Structure formats: C-alpha cells, structure tokens
Amino acid sequence: MLYKEIHIGQFIKERVDEKGIAIERICNFLNQDEEAVENTYSSKSIDTEVLLRWSKLLEYDFFRLYSSHLILYSPPSAVNKNAQKSDKIPYFRKNIYTQEIKEFIIKRIQSGEMTQNDVVREYSIPKSTLHRWLQKIDDIN
Structure with missing residues (x-):
C-alpha cells in the first residue's frame, strides 16, 4: 500500500539510479566510504542528518515520504484539539498532500x-x- 512500509534505503537507491550520480561524488558529498553508502541502500531507516544530506544531493525531499505516511496512517488527533501549542517547536498549519x-x-x-x-x-x-x-x-x- 502507498507509503505503508517505508524502506528509505531503497528509495535513495532508486533516486541515485534515476539521477545517474557516480559513487565517487556521493562519497565526497556525504564524507563516507563506498561501504557506508552501500549499507545505506540496504537500511530501512537512517539518521535524519544523513537523510537531509541525501535530500540535498539528490534534490528530492525524502522527508515527504514520512509526512505522507503520517497523513495516511496516523491515528486521529487527540480529543483535546484546543490544547495550547508549544512555543519551543515549530507548528505547521497546513498538511502536505503529495x-x-x-x-x-x-x-x-x-x-x-x-x-x-x-x-x-x-x-x-x-x-x-x-x-x-x-x-x-x-x-x-
């Protein structure tokens, strides 16, 4: 089903193949060796800092995959929707619908x-x- 299971490494590998980016360029940009890059392709999840770098390199917002998952599969909001919003973290008014x-x-x-x-x-x-x-x-x- 759409975005039900997210294997981020597979999505990254597909985008690399689409863009045709050389492994040397990837290694230089991410400051990682080839083995670490190959391990990323087989990883179901990766660190957000690393994912942000991949997003920049591949010119693709991989975080939207997770936003889409939340929109489609998260439980309904809690009953108290009028609770005060936090000043410490950003609050996004609009949902992102791909x-x-x-x-x-x-x-x-x-x-x-x-x-x-x-x-x-x-x-x-x-x-x-x-x-x-x-x-x-x-x-x-």
Whole structure:
C-alpha cells in the first residue's frame, strides 16, 4: 500500500539510479566510504542528518515520504484539539498532500471504496480541500 512500509534505503537507491550520480561524488558529498553508502541502500531507516544530506544531493525531499505516511496512517488527533501549542517547536498549519496521496484518495472515492465523508473522517482532510481536488478532476474531464 502507498507509503505503508517505508524502506528509505531503497528509495535513495532508486533516486541515485534515476539521477545517474557516480559513487565517487556521493562519497565526497556525504564524507563516507563506498561501504557506508552501500549499507545505506540496504537500511530501512537512517539518521535524519544523513537523510537531509541525501535530500540535498539528490534534490528530492525524502522527508515527504514520512509526512505522507503520517497523513495516511496516523491515528486521529487527540480529543483535546484546543490544547495550547508549544512555543519551543515549530507548528505547521497546513498538511502536505503529495500528488500520490491525492490520487490515492480520489481513486478510493471514485471506485466506491470510500465516500467523501469516510475520507474526511479517516484521513482528517478538510472537506473544502477534498472538494477542491474533486472539482479539479471534474474540470479536467
């Protein structure tokens, strides 16, 4: 299923292959030897500092994979939504919906697998956002 299981090493390896970046350049950029780079490809998870460097090198936001996972598979918010927001960590108002997430959700609605209300309830997507996505699909067709 879409983003259910994230094997970050496989995603990195696929992007390296797409970009055709030489192993020497990767090693220089990451300050790692070839063995460490190869180990990354087989790793299910890696340190965030290292992932940030990979994201810069490969010009791809690997963190969005995890954001997408949270949007699709995290449990609903706690009951107390009015709790005071922390001043110590950044608070992001908007969710990030990738094209893949939009297509996944629209496909579930169009196939009859879920209703619009089911999507709003299960994935906590605002009704206005969902209607905007569906309107764009109608405009294209």
